[in-house]
Amino acid sequence: MRRVATGLLLAMAATFLVARLLAERHPAWDVVRAFAEAAMVGGLADWFAVTALFRHPLHLPIPHTAIIPRNKDRIGDQLAQFLREYFLTPAVVARRMGRMDIAAAAGRWLTQPQGAAGGRLARGTSRLAQEVLQALDQERLGGMVRAMLVTRVRETELSPMLGRALEAAVAEDRHRPVIDHAARWARDALAANDHLVRAMVHDRAGSILRWTGLDETLANKIIQGLDRLVAEMAENHEHPLRQKVEEGLRSLAQQLQHDAAVRARVERVKIELLENPAMQDWINGLWEQARVAMLRAARDPEKLMRGKLGEALRQLGITLQDDPRLARTINRFVRRAAVGAAADYGDAIVRLVSETVRGWDTDTVTHRLENAVGKDLQYIRINGTLVGGLVGVAIHIVDVAL
Incomplete structure (x- = not known):
């Protein structure tokens, strides 16, 4: 989209040159020239505005440009404070969690764990379990x-x-x-x-x-x-x-x-x-047997879900969906846990956000925020080019009419 916006600006410049050379042949070329001229102005102005948010245009230290890199620490603090005031307060968390049926969602996932999200979750959990089990000091x-x-x-x-x-x-x-x-x-x-x-x-x-x-x-x-x-x-x-x-x-x-x-x-x-030595040897082998069994299950979660454990989990999912009393108990527990976490760890989460943003270098901040906004930045340039051209045509018509 950046190439499209830049290409449109260059096209307006070429159109302007052509219209200026052919202006004496027909009055319509004056309208085309006015459109292209204003479009270049609008496109360049919006290019400057978009670029000035993230960097110095043409690497020139123009005042009030590279706004985000210069203010990244303040942005991080404001973002953290925004999260604390509007998302991580116990009242907000309780109100949000009150509208969520965690038990029903868990029940649906347990009864149908092979969907797209469930499959990704199962694969991610499987990889994490394998890495943890293999990384542990088995003897200790x-x-x-x-x-x-x-x-x-x-x-x-x-x-x-x-x-x-x-x-x-x-x-x-x-x-x-x-x-x-x-x-x-x-x-x-x-x-x-x-x-x-x-x-x-x-x-x-x-x-x-x-x-x-x-x-x-x-x-x-x-x-x-x-x-x-x-x-x-x-x-x-x-x-x-x-x-x-x-x-x-x-x-x-x-x-x-x-x-x-x-x-x-x-x-x-x-x-x-x-x-008894025999009993001690048996106890010593318990952990290794359990670890091998867990590792085998982690490597093939689908096979595990097809077995008795999978059937038990599916039955639990059905119960979570069909038993309103159990669902209310679980939802209440999750809601209280979330509210408690917001109350106890909200400040720590805010500090984590603020310190993480402060730790980023300016290039990282620019790259991540620019990617987060995405194509809309380039659509601003495209819209500025086209709107500027239309405004130029309108001004030309008014000028000719007067």
């Missing part, structure tokens, strides 16, 4: 993760937690599948090892029982009785033996919570496990 960070995990486990008394979990499981009958599975396992184990029962009965039976073969009959009866007992226990939730097991679980839950000796025993077992 892994040691920090292990130390933090071990310290947290050491400080947490597990016995009451286990007791409450067991008590809740028994109260809600969530222990029944475990007992059912244990009964089925015991029945299968008895069937697979019945020869051991027979051998034990045979060894302990007297010579008369072995001679008469009654030891085999006794062994069969014992095996059948045990099998029937376990089967009835698995099928009947009110079986006396099953009731004994449940009573034992409830008693263990109480002991884990309230028996000092049991709690101390659990703590000793916990400490022994933490100090």
